[in-house]
Amino acid sequence: MDEPGKRPSVNPLDKLVGLARRGGTIRLKGLNDRQFTAVSAGLGLVLAAGVVLAAGPWDSGQRKAETDWAAARSGTGGAHHEPAGADTAPSAPPVLAALSAAVDNSAPDARTAPDGAAAALRTALGPLLKDPALGTRPAAVVIDTASGERLYGQGAGAPMTPASTVKIATAVAALSALGPDHRIPTTVRASADFRGVVLVGGGDPTLDKAALRRMATDTARALKERGIDKVRLGYDTSRYSGPARHPIGPNENIAPVSALMTDEGRLDDTDSGPAPRSDDPARDTARTFARFLADAGVATGADPKPGRPATGSRKVAEHRSAPLSSLVERALTNSDNDIAEALARQTALAAGEPADFDGGRRAVTARLRTLHLPLTGANFADGSGLNRKDKVTAGLLAGLLARAADPDHPELRPVLTGLPVAGFSGTLSDRFTGKSAGTGLIRAKTGTLTGVNTLAGTVVDRKGRLLAFAFLASGTTSPSEAQSALDTLATTLGTVR
Structure with missing residues (x-):
């Protein structure tokens, strides 16, 4: 079945959180000073995220944890938390070089960086890309994010078919179009005489029952202020159009x-x-809303019917989603198909x-x-990567x-x-485990369809540079291999000198 998923077990960050609570020490072997600085910072973010994730909902999680962690460190030297004179990792320049320059992609990229990194990567990655487990003609690109230089291609x-790594494109498009602070509204509108109420969907797939109950309570209060305790209930899904069912058909992944x-x-x-x-x-949500209205003392009589608010209606309740930044993080960490499709439609x-x-x-x-x-x-073809018609390049x-x-x-x-x-987290919680040198050092989006395996993300190399990479494989026969x-x-990217 396409995009196989697994139910989450114990929080993979618990091992870090528990270690910190017990006063334990985290040891990272085989890293030079620059990598250790970068990885220590990364693990600090992971630990902070784990503590918050264990304490509350996602929208107060990773982003807030990282912000708080950065703020707590601000008194130790600003952007670089190293002693004066230390050999710090390079920071990004004011302007990143354009990435659309023409390159001969028929063979590994022959351009060389000043420090010879391109040659080193050709030597290290070339043989690995010949692994039969990667199917036929795998693709790979590595970019130095500070300079914009393509070090390998x-x-x-x-x-190629990207599977769920296409969510990176969906997320970039949504953030670029709407901004990280955008919130998706769900509203309740009452007719001019307050005898009819419509629950209006704005496209928030993360709306939960607690928020729905609060909206029902606010709606009931507005109705009771006018002496009304029975209404006609409708629900509006017109914000979205076209087929609701993904082309893969009924599926537990979306x-x-x-x-x-x-x-x-x-x-x-x-x-x-x-x-x-x-x-x-939509119908199930409207029925749940009707029950919450009844709990608040307002009856709805017949089953909710689809329809739009009447002319002259007014808003009586509203819920706004977590900021788009949080939705993007959740979509990427958990490879959340429903949020990804919502992001694509919000961009549209x-x-x-x-x-x-x-x-x-x-729109994307x-x-x-x-x-x-x-x-x-x-x-x-979609926002989630479930559709095999999706195509991107490394x-x-x-x-x-x-x-x-x-x-x-x-x-x-x-x-x-x-x-x-x-x-540690999300779809990488059970990868790079054990003695892997990539543990805590690599952040990446996974992609899996039958015969397709992809990985795209970032890694800090031994020179302290942040590298962006994308590896795409098709025609694979063993997902695990x-x-x-x-x-x-x-x-290997993190170990090449």
Whole structure:
């Protein structure tokens, strides 16, 4: 089955959180001073994120933890937390070089960096890319995010099926179009005589029952102030258009795409991974809202009916989602298909396109074009990567990550902070474990479909540089062997001198 997922077990960050609570020591072997500084900072972020994630909901989680951690460190030297005169890692320049320069992609990129990194990467990565576990003609690109220099490229311009790594493109487009502070509204509107009420979906897949109950309480209060204790209830999903069902059909990895849903249409108590899904999440949400209205003393009589608010209606209740930055982080960390499809549709709405699969494709493509990224051969058939018609190049994926590191685009930073941490969080919680040199050092988005395995993210090399990478493999026959080969490639980037 495409995009197989796993239910989360024990929080993979517990081992760090518990260690800190017991006063334990984390030892990182085989790292030089520059890498140790970078990795220590990264693990500090992971630990802070773990503490907050253990204490509360996602929207007060990783982003807040990283902000608080950075603020706590501000008294120790500003941007660089090293003793005076230390050999610090390079920071990004004011402007990142354009990533769309023409390159011969028929063979590994022959351009050389001043320190010979390109030659070293050719020597290290070339043999690894010949691993049969990577299928036929795997593609790879490595970019130094500080200079914008492409240090390595094999098949860099070949369009390939990205699986869930396409979520990186979806996230970049949404953040660029709407900004990290954008929140998706869900509202309740009452008719002029307050005898009819409509629950209006804005496209927030993370709307939960607690928020729905608060809206019902606010609605009941407004009605009772006018002496009304019985209403007609409708629900509006017109914000989105086109087919609700993803082309892969009914699937536990994604609910029907609707502007109105609760808990991503999940029928169990999970918040990530595969789960039984509602066939009609909008109707189910409206029915739950009706029950909450009844609990608050307002009856609705008949079953809720689809429909739009009447002319002259007024808003009586509203809930806004977590900021887009948090939604992006959650989508990338957990490879959340429902949020990813919502991000694509929100991008379409911002562009004035219909909020359907085709509108999302056009809007995401147009938005990425404004960032001067290499889009030749790209096709964004959906926002999640479940559709095999999605096509991107390794050059585009690595370029997206480099753009997210660009100081001129701080709005894109949640793309980097949302990447799973190797061996600790999200879809990388059970990879790079044990004695892997990549544990805690690599942050990357995974991608898995039958016969397709991909990995795109960032790693700090032994010179202290932040490298963006993308590895795409197709025609794979063993997911576990392919993932292991990809992990080896990413780990090797951190060890090349």
